[in-house]
Amino acid sequence: MKKLLCAAILAAIMGIAGTAIADDAAATPYIVMESQLGVQDFIGLVPEGIRLDGHSSGVITEGLLAGATTTGIDYMVYRHDGVGVLHVRGFAVHPDGVTVAMTLEGFLGEPMPGMLEAMLDPEFQPPDVDIPAHGAAWFQTMAPQYAFLNHTVFGCTGTVNLVEGVARITCTSLAP
Numbered sequence: 001m002k003k004l005l006c007a008a009i010l011a012a013i014m015g016i017a018g019t020a021i022a023d024d025a026a027a028t029p030y031i032v033m034e035s036q037l038g039v040q041d042f043i044g045l046v047p048e049g050i051r052l053d054g055h056s057s058g059v060i061t062e063g064l065l066a067g068a069t070t071t072g073i074d075y076m077v078y079r080h081d082g083v084g085v086l087h088v089r090g091f092a093v094h095p096d097g098v099t100v101a102m103t104l105e106g107f108l109g110e111p112m113p114g115m116l117e118a119m120l121d122p123e124f125q126p127p128d129v130d131i132p133a134h135g136a137a138w139f140q141t142m143a144p145q146y147a148f149l150n151h152t153v154f155g156c157t158g159t160v161n162l163v164e165g166v167a168r169i170t171c172t173s174l175a176p
Helices: 002-025 115-120 144-151
Strands: 029-046 049-063 069-079 084-093 099-108 131-140 153-161 166-173
Touching (some): 029 069, 049 115, 069 099, 069 115, 084 131, 099 153, 131 144, 131 166
Antiparallel strands (some): 029 049, 069 084
16 A cells, blocks of 8 residues: 555646646747658558658757757658648657657648659659648656646647758647
């Protein structure tokens, strides 16, 4: 019984500390990232559209974990209706040694009818524009000072420029 009571008290203390940090953070963009797009593995046609696995690396430039380096893979699908669906899995490593796993789900731009057919053309050149991106992100870490990340969802907006090979994303806590 003592072990159960101690565990409950410890969980409550950890929950209070995590909530206090998360309450303060909701009004501020926590994470601003800039990533360089690397190798784009063209998987090809799948039932949902065209699949690309895009590798990236970058840095968190502002907010929570500023200075951390990032690495990720976007398992992207351009659907038949021209919508780009993002599914990014990655991690960040802060100079102090903290590691954080990241998942981002979302959409790339507005529907771009004809994009699927255009991408199949061997002469295809992506447009040199900043394509809007939006979605949600989840983070996981063992670092006690960032424990609130394990139970907070973030709304993300930004742009991707395929010619420049740069993604710029800002994620803000959606915690009340």
